[in-house]
Amino acid sequence: MKILIVYAHPEPTSLNGSLKDLAVKVLKEEGHEVIVSDLYQMKWKAAADGDDFLSRGSERLSYIQDSKDAFLTGTLTADIQEEIRKLLWSDAVVFQFPLWWFSMPAILKGWFDRVYVNGFAYGIGEHGGDKWGDRYGEGKLLGRRAILSLTIGGREKHYSQRGINGFLDDLLFPIQHGILYYPGMTILEPFVIYQTNRLSQEGWEHHSQLFANRLRNLFNEKPIAYRKQNAGHYDGEQVLKPGLGQGMSGTSIHLLQPGEPREQF
Amino acid sequence: MKILIVYAHPEPTSLNGSLKDLAVKVLKEEGHEVIVSDLYQMKWKAAADGDDFLSRGSERLSYIQDSKDAFLTGTLTADIQEEIRKLLWSDAVVFQFPLWWFSMPAILKGWFDRVYVNGFAYGIGEHGGDKWGDRYGEGKLLGRRAILSLTIGGREKHYSQRGINGFLDDLLFPIQHGILYYPGMTILEPFVIYQTNRLSQEGWEHHSQLFANRLRNLFNEKPIAYRKQNAGHYDGEQVLKPGLGQGMSGTSIHLLQPGEPREQF
Numbered sequence: 001m002k003i004l005i006v007y008a009h010p011e012p013t014s015l016n017g018s019l020k021d022l023a024v025k026v027l028k029e030e031g032h033e034v035i036v037s038d039l040y041q042m043k044w045k046a047a048a049d050g051d052d053f054l055s056r057g058s059e060r061l062s063y064i065q066d067s068k069d070a071f072l073t074g075t076l077t078a079d080i081q082e083e084i085r086k087l088l089w090s091d092a093v094v095f096q097f098p099l100w101w102f103s104m105p106a107i108l109k110g111w112f113d114r115v116y117v118n119g120f121a122y123g124i125g126e127h128g129g130d131k132w133g134d135r136y137g138e139g140k141l142l143g144r145r146a147i148l149s150l151t152i153g154g155r156e157k158h159y160s161q162r163g164i165n166g167f168l169d170d171l172l173f174p175i176q177h178g179i180l181y182y183p184g185m186t187i188l189e190p191f192v193i194y195q196t197n198r199l200s201q202e203g204w205e206h207h208s209q210l211f212a213n214r215l216r217n218l219f220n221e222k223p224i225a226y227r228k229q230n231a232g233h234y235d236g237e238q239v240l241k242p243g244l245g246q247g248m249s250g251t252s253i254h255l256l257q258p259g260e261p262r263e264q265f
Numbered sequence: 266m267k268i269l270i271v272y273a274h275p276e277p278t279s280l281n282g283s284l285k286d287l288a289v290k291v292l293k294e295e296g297h298e299v300i301v302s303d304l305y306q307m308k309w310k311a312a313a314d315g316d317d318f319l320s321r322g323s324e325r326l327s328y329i330q331d332s333k334d335a336f337l338t339g340t341l342t343a344d345i346q347e348e349i350r351k352l353l354w355s356d357a358v359v360f361q362f363p364l365w366w367f368s369m370p371a372i373l374k375g376w377f378d379r380v381y382v383n384g385f386a387y388g389i390g391e392h393g394g395d396k397w398g399d400r401y402g403e404g405k406l407l408g409r410r411a412i413l414s415l416t417i418g419g420r421e422k423h424y425s426q427r428g429i430n431g432f433l434d435d436l437l438f439p440i441q442h443g444i445l446y447y448p449g450m451t452i453l454e455p456f457v458i459y460q461t462n463r464l465s466q467e468g469w470e471h472h473s474q475l476f477a478n479r480l481r482n483l484f485n486e487k488p489i490a491y492r493k494q495n496a497g498h499y500d501g502e503q504v505l506k507p508g509l510g511q512g513m514s515g516t517s518i519h520l521l522q523p524g525e526p527r528e529q530f
Binding site: 010011013014040044046047048049050060061062063064100101102103104105106107109110112113116132136153155157158160161162163164165166167170171173174175177178179197229234237238239240245248249250251252253254 | 275276278279305309311312313314315325326327328329365366367368369370371372374375377378381397401418420422423425426427428429430431432435436438439440442443444462494499502503504505510513514515516517518519
């Protein structure tokens, strides 16, 4: 299969760098084709602006409209076009990055801001009436798997269900559901290493084996059971119907519960 | 009072630009001093890397350690030092930005990644035993108010408690609690305009008046009642104690409930 690794860390000899190298090695051993987007090495432009569109004149910038026009006419800058090509080529995408301030590093956020153009990652399908586009279970990236591989400086307990930093599942919801699931990707449970500043050699050996095993099972693992938008779970205003997700609150209501059918019509 | 506006939008004539201009005008009319960090106009460097530290040699980059050393020795780059100075000068900070992919634009994330250095925004106070630093209710930015002013392309219902995109309070938790509350700021309810692509002149007049009123009451509004870390609510592992936040789940357990005392000892 074809795997894209999007990697965001400024130091090649960092833990993140080692995990990226390990991923390349393991995935190639498994017989996959692997491409790495090393955002720091590529000096990826993080800030979305009018320079992203080759044919734009001096008129007022509308990123939504201009990105759609440029996507349709092939006038996005070469760096963006290349990343779109890699995404469409891939069967799975591994995102390797440190959790900085409860989210991804700016350079990776800028990858999504710029690559996820209108007409590609959003603005797909019918919009109107009860239909709000092909998203959350549909979209141009349907059929691809995505996994976050994260390093976290803090302790696991601080990210537990009642931990001070917030539950990791909640912190990652804007990324996993909001960014990756939106254009149709299938999301696997994240791979996480905590307390990375105190990682011993034994710790590395332990975690690197766990990571390698996750990667070997990339296409067999059961994904996170997010509900599909257009499968009867949400009403015409895209609000979860009464009776679904009861007894839960917060981001977890968007997970299919045991016994609930995938299609709810 | 002294107010810092951190503004992140590439188009000066955008709705975000108009809201920023309005904020400057209203806050000055109220007699406040106002400074704007216009990140796009400043060409703010978004990606955190080794170039952020003037005295660093060629050794392996450790952003955590190197940022602390550079902060203590005054060898952060001038752009970072200037933003730290503005934060310390301020009594309140207004963040004006569009919600892109359920979070802030990369250029703004890069402002936090680079300005929030070790020894300034984190790594403050005792770490050890039951004490995990001065954060969440303590820290170097204690006493300052912070408010997010957001524009959102989608519909309000899609961001409601059971809406398809996730509840806005959950989506903003990593920013409001994780980034702003962490170093001690007091967080106000966000100001939000939805469906910004369809905003009519009447809509603008309506929302700009609401925004002006929020700004006039910046120092009178009741803030979001996040629990303090070191006030007895969390146990020695920083997990919320049994009996607190019962009947709630997700990010809302970190809000003080009616009748619960601020200090829980």
